[in-house]
Amino acid sequence: MAMSSEKEVFLKEFGEDYGYRNSSRNIDQIRAMEFKRLEGVVYLDHAGATLHSESQLEAVLKELNSTVYGNPHSQSSCSMSSNDCVQKARQQVLEFFNASPREYSCIFTSGATAALKLVGETFPWCSESSFMYTMENHNSVLGIREYLCFYQQHAMNSIISHIWPYISAFSSCAFSLSKAKTLA
Numbered sequence: 001m002a003m004s005s006e007k008e009v010f011l012k013e014f015g016e017d018y019g020y021r022n023s024s025r026n027i028d029q030i031r032a033m034e035f036k037r038l039e040g041v042v043y044l045d046h047a048g049a050t051l052h053s054e055s056q057l058e059a060v061l062k063e064l065n066s067t068v069y070g071n072p073h074s075q076s077s078c079s080m081s082s083n084d085c086v087q088k089a090r091q092q093v094l095e096f097f098n099a100s101p102r103e104y105s106c107i108f109t110s111g112a113t114a115a116l117k118l119v120g121e122t123f124p125w126c127s128e129s130s131f132m133y134t135m136e137n138h139n140s141v142l143g144i145r146e147y148l149c150f151y152q153q154h155a156m157n158s159i160i161s162h163i164w165p166y167i168s169a170f171s172s173c174a175f176s177l178s179k180a181k182t183l184a
Contacts, residue, residue, distance in 0.1 A: 030053075033054070034053035034055060035053060036054070038051075067081065068081070069081060069082040070082055072086050086108070089106075089108075090106040090108075091106075093106045113138075113139075116138065116141060116143065116144060117140065117143065119144065120143060120146070120147035121147065123144075125147060125148055125151035125152075126151075127152065129148055129151070129152075131144060131148045133145075
């Protein structure tokens, strides 16, 4: 297959950083062998849903055809097998990040939205909390603001309910003083 002139120009400038440096196959070979369905397609949504390779699909199919998995929250042997897989995956994630299971938990969620919701719901918000985010981010990041606003609103309501008698007394006193000055 002949290389396009645009790709030749690209490789002259960025070839050193193109693909996977220490791989036995270059990115074009990987694409041709593992992602045949992408012929003539440009797929850019890897942040939302990266594609599975053919070898991954084959490995999963082989596993599913040879093993029975059950609900990991049940007690049957099939369920215990599922639970073991989940626990092993959690351990691998913690090891990858060099995180001690005594200090950290690995929680699998259905996606970014569920994960960000979990962070917003469980973060220990306090009156000194602030939340900063970039102008460009996942929509659900903006949803975390609502948890902070909710907490700060409750904190503000709590503060106001504790000081309201003083504010009320002060405003009554201030009103009386201003009324007295105009009458004098």
